[in-house]
Amino acid sequence: MSQLFSVSLKRCLHEIHCNTSGASLGPEGTMSVVRLEESRERIRTELDNTVNFWLKYSHDTVHGGFFTCIGRDGKVYDELKYVWLQGRQVWMYCRLYRTMDRFRKPEILEAAKAGGAFLRKFARVSSSSGQWKCAFCLTRDGKAVKIQRTIFSECFYIMAMDELSRVTDDKDMQLEAEQMMEQIIYWVRVDSSGLGRPQLPGDFPINSMAVPMMLLCLVQQLTEGRGQEVFQKYRELGSWCVQQILQHIQRDGTAILENVSQDKTELPGCQGRLQNPGHALEAGWFLLQYSTEWGDEELQRIAIDKFMELPYQRGWDKEHGGLFYFLDVDGHCPTQLEWSMKLWWPHCEALIAFLMAYSQTKKPELLDRFFQVFEYTFSHFPDAKSGEWFGYLTQEGKLALDFKGGPFKGFFHVPRCLYMCERILDDLLANKD
Amino acid sequence: MSQLFSVSLKRCLHEIHCNTSGASLGPEGTMSVVRLEESRERIRTELDNTVNFWLKYSHDTVHGGFFTCIGRDGKVYDELKYVWLQGRQVWMYCRLYRTMDRFRKPEILEAAKAGGAFLRKFARVSSSSGQWKCAFCLTRDGKAVKIQRTIFSECFYIMAMDELSRVTDDKDMQLEAEQMMEQIIYWVRVDSSGLGRPQLPGDFPINSMAVPMMLLCLVQQLTEGRGQEVFQKYRELGSWCVQQILQHIQRDGTAILENVSQDKTELPGCQGRLQNPGHALEAGWFLLQYSTEWGDEELQRIAIDKFMELPYQRGWDKEHGGLFYFLDVDGHCPTQLEWSMKLWWPHCEALIAFLMAYSQTKKPELLDRFFQVFEYTFSHFPDAKSGEWFGYLTQEGKLALDFKGGPFKGFFHVPRCLYMCERILDDLLANKD
Numbered sequence: 026m027s028q029l030f031s032v033s034l035k036r037c038l039h040e041i042h043c044n045t046s047g048a049s050l051g052p053e054g055t056m057s058v059v060r061l062e063e064s065r066e067r068i069r070t071e072l073d074n075t076v077n078f079w080l081k082y083s084h085d086t087v088h089g090g091f092f093t094c095i096g097r098d099g100k101v102y103d104e105l106k107y108v109w110l111q112g113r114q115v116w117m118y119c120r121l122y123r124t125m126d127r128f129r130k131p132e133i134l135e136a137a138k139a140g141g142a143f144l145r146k147f148a149r150v151s152s153s154s155g156q157w158k159c160a161f162c163l164t165r166d167g168k169a170v171k172i173q174r175t176i177f178s179e180c181f182y183i184m185a186m187d188e189l190s191r192v193t194d195d196k197d198m199q200l201e202a203e204q205m206m207e208q209i210i211y212w213v214r215v216d217s218s219g220l221g222r223p224q225l226p227g228d229f230p231i232n233s234m235a236v237p238m239m240l241l242c243l244v245q246q247l248t249e250g251r252g253q254e255v256f257q258k259y260r261e262l263g264s265w266c267v268q269q270i271l272q273h274i275q276r277d278g279t280a281i282l283e284n285v286s287q288d289k290t291e292l293p294g295c296q297g298r299l300q301n302p303g304h305a306l307e308a309g310w311f312l313l314q315y316s317t318e319w320g321d322e323e324l325q326r327i328a329i330d331k332f333m334e335l336p337y338q339r340g341w342d343k344e345h346g347g348l349f350y351f352l353d354v355d356g357h358c359p360t361q362l363e364w365s366m367k368l369w370w371p372h373c374e375a376l377i378a379f380l381m382a383y384s385q386t387k388k389p390e391l392l393d394r395f396f397q398v399f400e401y402t403f404s405h406f407p408d409a410k411s412g413e414w415f416g417y418l419t420q421e422g423k424l425a426l427d428f429k430g431g432p433f434k435g436f437f438h439v440p441r442c443l444y445m446c447e448r449i450l451d452d453l454l455a456n457k458d
Numbered sequence: 459m460s461q462l463f464s465v466s467l468k469r470c471l472h473e474i475h476c477n478t479s480g481a482s483l484g485p486e487g488t489m490s491v492v493r494l495e496e497s498r499e500r501i502r503t504e505l506d507n508t509v510n511f512w513l514k515y516s517h518d519t520v521h522g523g524f525f526t527c528i529g530r531d532g533k534v535y536d537e538l539k540y541v542w543l544q545g546r547q548v549w550m551y552c553r554l555y556r557t558m559d560r561f562r563k564p565e566i567l568e569a570a571k572a573g574g575a576f577l578r579k580f581a582r583v584s585s586s587s588g589q590w591k592c593a594f595c596l597t598r599d600g601k602a603v604k605i606q607r608t609i610f611s612e613c614f615y616i617m618a619m620d621e622l623s624r625v626t627d628d629k630d631m632q633l634e635a636e637q638m639m640e641q642i643i644y645w646v647r648v649d650s651s652g653l654g655r656p657q658l659p660g661d662f663p664i665n666s667m668a669v670p671m672m673l674l675c676l677v678q679q680l681t682e683g684r685g686q687e688v689f690q691k692y693r694e695l696g697s698w699c700v701q702q703i704l705q706h707i708q709r710d711g712t713a714i715l716e717n718v719s720q721d722k723t724e725l726p727g728c729q730g731r732l733q734n735p736g737h738a739l740e741a742g743w744f745l746l747q748y749s750t751e752w753g754d755e756e757l758q759r760i761a762i763d764k765f766m767e768l769p770y771q772r773g774w775d776k777e778h779g780g781l782f783y784f785l786d787v788d789g790h791c792p793t794q795l796e797w798s799m800k801l802w803w804p805h806c807e808a809l810i811a812f813l814m815a816y817s818q819t820k821k822p823e824l825l826d827r828f829f830q831v832f833e834y835t836f837s838h839f840p841d842a843k844s845g846e847w848f849g850y851l852t853q854e855g856k857l858a859l860d861f862k863g864g865p866f867k868g869f870f871h872v873p874r875c876l877y878m879c880e881r882i883l884d885d886l887l888a889n890k891d
Contacts, residue, residue: 094728094793102790103727150658160658168660223654225583225593227601294536295527357535358860360527362796362850365858417795419852425798427791 090143110435112181237269302340303371373442523576543868545614735773736804806875
């Protein structure tokens, strides 16, 4: 793939003389503009292909909702419907429909509505505590198969409902999303017993980075453009999420640890030493968005230095390229069997993180990182034959699992990454001089 | 490791002229005797080393019980105590102490007693249903961290207590094991709600091979040499377990599937198509033991043809050697990220299975299988530097995770395999002419 960034003669003839003062594209000049334009072109094409893949193969026109287990060639290999992925697909369709002209198509809107109807009809199940829980997994016709004792199915349900309410202008649906949000806030900040986990003396509450990250994402989702009332409603929660995320900076600021204690200290054992570089990078761009919204330069600096640079330094495989899935901060072998595999989604998060960081700072080293990750990602994950991306490679970069959709891979990380990067690139290139 | 089986001059000079009629070592003759003697020597040495490794590194002399997370060099990298592995270590120590003279040492007995005391004091927790459950994981000082909604912690608790009661002649402990067994039988055959899983309309009961396998193992454990009363008590259960296991022969007898429906048919989707070759091979030698006990030649044939030959044919990696962890019977990619990895324990089960099958039938192809697995196993898993075995390799046979003990690897599969193989080899070689 190194030819991806070759500067063609034709492009050279149309060189754009950009400002090198840092006000727009930064000091790296013409060559970067060309590379950025080439990467945007590739990203646009991949986004179109990805959308088409899921439009073509994932819709269940009999029972509604989306098939999520889809093989390399588009064939459904399991009819189970994973609720995280149902919610994410509704969200992604709506977001594309709402914010990108070329996806404002009835086909996409109708698919999103059908997915939302399936979720509303089947995903919510009443738990033993009398509170609403969302199932983790449904049969093709909507019967609950499994419920996780966590908040994440509910979170993706909210994302779906809020974004769908925006394109359908359905106030009841927006309200439903906010009501589910209240339930989650109660579980996280007041009493988690409704999640169904038994209270055990050795299982003290911890701060797992996924929880404040997910809530911060939902705050941004629920408040975007909604006006002062909603904004004020979630303001304190957003600030709390940021503080909770920042507590994961440990070891005198030299590492992001995935799990910390409730009093901000390192936990013992593997759980405490766990690093998930892709997750830290995702937190990085969540924090960067928040810092922009609030004009918080200190937070911007922390987001980049701690949640992007550290995971990159520790997480990039210097031998084979790509980001490790899990690492132990002291160099012990992680106990997760898949720790050394290269998964698609950490690379998606890294692309968004470094491009967003570059767009805000114009620091050339951040653009270098973006291109490094871009090179690895686009030379390893996309399937040129059947479309969409593979998700799981060995440490050496060999294909390990060949499906396009599975229990944790759906229409989400790939299109969200391509969508976000395309938009950032549009802005960057529109302001290039 | 191919020199492992080189026939040394010295050995040639002491060749044993064995009977080739099939009555003892089978038609392959002298060469096999030498190879069997060499393999027994290697197995004895490995068993001694493995026992020494765990005696040296795993005992918690402060809080009791065993550390189970032990790094490649013997260092404890996490103090959590996994209950499956506590129970298994007690069982293995006691079995070695009881049945092999060279392990009848006070050090081993005391360690087993201390482990048993830790289990009795801390592993049992009262569940919300008022029934006893065993924790899955404890803190170093015995506080419950996690409870699984399955039967397996309880099963290994029973194995530990029954075997410990044999070496200590403690009738109360034997009774406690039988009482816990009653609880498990109730969960499996009458009402599973005490396990804590919510009843969901899409989560219908299935026949997962682990359950009847585990119960059959416990029947054999509880009844061995106990006399008629206990034997009769579990007789019907043993027969039921065998029938449940046989239901996993699917696809017109061409495949062993890990999960089937309660009415003996294939389940839809990935769950239904899942194959776990190591597990099938383990079931194979469980069935073979049962067939010997009952003199059931038809079951012996099925155990070998279906539960050994099929998993070998489907599960052996013809490119890189070794047994795959998971496979899909239709050739789809499994969704388990670790599906193509080579784990130590399926190879342990294969060694026992093929050697036991050979010892009962004297069919040379079964001995060939044993040697093939032996060659792969002993050239890949043992750590010549620090002792014990590595547990997790890539498909290509490269070391992927380097610890000796982890959440699912303890003092069990390696020593059980070496112990069983040494005993079978002792019998074979004692009856060689």
